[in-house]
Amino acid sequence: MVARYVQIADELRARIDGGEYAEQSSLPKQADLARDFDVNVNTVAAALKLLEREGRVQSRRSRGTVVLPRIPLQKVGSATYHPSKWTSPRPRTGSGEAGPSSASDSSELTTVGVAPADEEMAERLNVVPGDDLVCRTSVVRDADGTVSQIVRKYYAYAVAKGTLLMSEESGPANRWREFQILTDVGLEPATVDERLHARLPDAGELGALGVSVGEPVVETRRRVYAASSTPVEYSTGLYRASRFQWNYTFDLSAGDDQE
Known part of the structure; x- marks a missing residue:
């Protein structure tokens, strides 16, 4: 019953x-x-x-x-990462996520920090432990001021040095900013490995996202490779599960047997 x-x-x-x-x-x-x-x-x-x-x-x-507003922001599978998203002509605004409201309704606050890589992060970005990494932390809010996602992106300092990856920017959310910069320095993204799972937030995440106790979040982990198979970006994302939906379309005619 x-x-x-x-x-x-x-x-x-x-x-x-x-x-x-x-x-x-x-x-x-x-x-x-x-x-x-x-x-x-x-x-x-x-x-x-x-x-x-x-x-x-x-x-x-x-x-x-x-x-609460029901605003599912859509992340659209492999089509999300098509090169047209970040190569010319470049979008002026847009987070790459579509929903009932326009992308310009989302605002992003980014902070940048530099710290030495531990063994785990060194392996993920193919650098030597102790080498400096640049971390870009972005907090994205919906039009109503609700924090919808927190994303941390890591780059080798040798890649980020002298580029806009070192700058802190506030304004409309634009998830393609970093891909554009990597392309400009000859490291255009070629392969993306992204994994996601749902879980309950810990105490710190409850406050950061403003979610209620028991409300699930979706955590993503992504590694981006250039054409040389060199990892150029590693990122973690934390999303309010109630604000997002993930849509995937697969081309079955491609004959790709990889899982």
């Missing part, structure tokens, strides 16, 4: 999807919902907590339980 709080969560979710409770509106008070569903307040609280973990609602001190 399905627990009563799960049934209530299902009903509230259906009302949100059906437009009865609009985005950014407040749900009825817990006491009112308890009366409507003929349950105690604790059962309603459990249902709302379930929706909060899904990223559908958020508890706010001054407004009660608020319906």
Whole structure:
């Protein structure tokens, strides 16, 4: 038998999807919902907590339980990395992720740091342990100010030195900026290995992303190779699972047996 709080969560979710409770509106008070569903307040609280973990609602001190915008940003598989994305003519704006709102609605704040490579990072970028690496950390916010992703990209200092990979930039999110720079210095990306998995965030990530306890995140790990099979970028990404969807299209006529 399905627990009563799960049934209530299902009903509230259906009302949100059906437009009865609009985005950014407040749900009825817990006491009112308890009366409507003929349950105690604790059962309603459990249902709302379930929706909060899904990223559908958020508890706010001054407004009660608020319906969050449903803005799935699409990452479109292998087509995302087609060279036309970063070679001429170059896009002026755009994060490479499409959604109901324009890409210019996303803003990015980037910080740059330099630190010696440990053994793990040295192997990933084919450098000697202790060599300097450049780390670009980008925090991307949606139009409503919600942090949707945090991405860290690593480069050998010998590659980044004297390029815009050393600059800190704020403005419209543009995921192709680094690929453009690598191309300009003769290291055009040729192969991308990207892996992703869902998990619960740790304590530090809860605060950084502003997610609720129990709301899942998607972690990505990507390594980019130039035509020489030399790794030129290693990156990790942390995404709010409720804000993204991953779409993949495969060309089955290519006859590629690799997994």
